[in-house]
Amino acid sequence: MALEVPVDLVIDHSVQADVVRAENALLANMELEFKRNKERFSFLKWGSSALHNVLVGPPGSGIVHQVNLEYLGRVLFDKExxxxSDTVVGTDSHKTMVDALGIASWGVGGIEAEATTLGHVKPWIKTSLAPGSGVVLQNSDLQRCLDHLGYNVIGYGCITRIGNSGDFDESVASAITENDLVAAAMLSGNWNFEGRVHPLTRENYLASPPVVDVYTLAGTVRQFF
Structure with missing residues (x-):
């Protein structure tokens, strides 16, 4: 899957000052940073290889706006x-420092940047989010981002995985039946046998929530991430 625009992601907000006034402070704090964020960093590493147009600056690289000045800013592109000219849209408050290189830059909100980067859910994709509880999603402010992608909460309970997924849009259902299409469902749950999520989904796959999101945005399961 290729993102809509090239993305440089620099990890610079996860380190803490646990060890100070010691020669090994840098190494010790970085070790703690990796220990605390192991799952996050593993996910980002996977994303850098699974998604095209993504460059991840690992922890310890520096602060993003300075890294942008020293390494990432291209100034001029030569393609075909x-x-x-190089331009940049970023989510940190000092993004416009790169203007000093003659690169036009703008600072935007995180949700706007993510929407531009990832694109939007294709119109033929049906999304449904039925969490066991809304506490974590709401307290972490993650639900606001999911709403923007089209993952609005449809209810609390066991819904999609037992086949209570509702009907497809008439145009989608007609396209599947008239053209004998093999439609697929991607579920963060269990029970992935044929037709379980919906009678018209002959292929059903299980995946973690982030992977479900990636395939939703891709609009197809004919890619391997």
Missing amino acids: GALY
Whole structure:
């Protein structure tokens, strides 16, 4: 899967000052940083290889706006015989520092940046989010981001995995039946046998929530991430 625009992601907000006034402070704090964020860093590492146009700056690289000045800013691109200027849209407050290199830059909100980066859910994709509880999603403010992607909560309980997923749009259902299409469902749950999620989904796959999101945005299961 290729993102809509090239993305540089620098990890610079996860380190803490646990060890100070010691020669090994840098190494000790980085070790603690990796220990605390192991799952996050593993997910980002996976994303950097599974998604095209993504470059991840690992912990310890520096602060993103300075890294942008020293390493990431291209100033000018030469592609297919055409020259065009570098531009950047970022989510940190000092993004416009790169203007010093002649690169036009803008600072935007995280949700807007993610929407531009990832694109939008394809119109033929049916999304449903039925969590066991809304506490974590609401307290972490994650639900606001999921709403923006089209993952609005449809209810609390066991819904999609037992087949209570509702009907497809008439145009989608007609396209599947008239063209004998093999439609697929991607579920973060269990029970992935044929037709379980919906009678028209002959393929059903199980995946973690982030992977479900990736395939939702891709609009197809004919890619391997």
